Amino acid sequence: MQNDFSEALEMYRNNLKKHSLKATPQRMAVHKAMLELGHASADIVVEHIKETGEAPVTTASVYNILSQLADLGIYGRRLSSNNKMFFDVNTARHFHLYDKERHIYRDLMDDELMEIIESKLKKKKFKGLSIESIDIQIVARPTGRSRRTR
Numbered sequence: 001m002q003n004d005f006s007e008a009l010e011m012y013r014n015n016l017k018k019h020s021l022k023a024t025p026q027r028m029a030v031h032k033a034m035l036e037l038g039h040a041s042a043d044i045v046v047e048h049i050k051e052t053g054e055a056p057v058t059t060a061s062v063y064n065i066l067s068q069l070a071d072l073g074i075y076g077r078r079l080s081s082n083n084k085m086f087f088d089v090n091t092a093r094h095f096h097l098y099d100k101e102r103h104i105y106r107d108l109m110d111d112e113l114m115e116i117i118e119s120k121l122k123k124k125k126f127k128g129l130s131i132e133s134i135d136i137q138i139v140a141r142p143t144g145r146s147r148r149t150r
């Protein structure tokens, strides 16, 4: 686990370098938080960084870092139903399971299902449009048990 973590940080450093960005303490702190959180809004990342005391940050600076990295394709980006921009550290193809009450995203990896959907869509024509990507979100709500534990 620790090894995966340092490997992920090394990949991130290389990625920053490729885009001529410095690996500032803030950028490193943001990515460490994202690796631990998976999906998070700027507020959640700030809270996490403040807990760890990794680097001095503000919500604005964290939001800027997250947006810049999302523009470069290093993070995914999605808007929650309560209108918060969430960033996603996982840029591989996947579905999302979205808890609409607590606004938590979970990754759902299912290559077989993705292939079925892609092959179905390939046969369809959308006048004036071509499919660029597929972004599927399954909306869920907590079951009684998990609701109580919160």
Ligand SMILES: [Zn+2]
Residues within 6 Å of the ligand: 039, 088, 089, 090, 094, 095, 096, 105, 106, 107
């Ligand atoms: Zn995700």
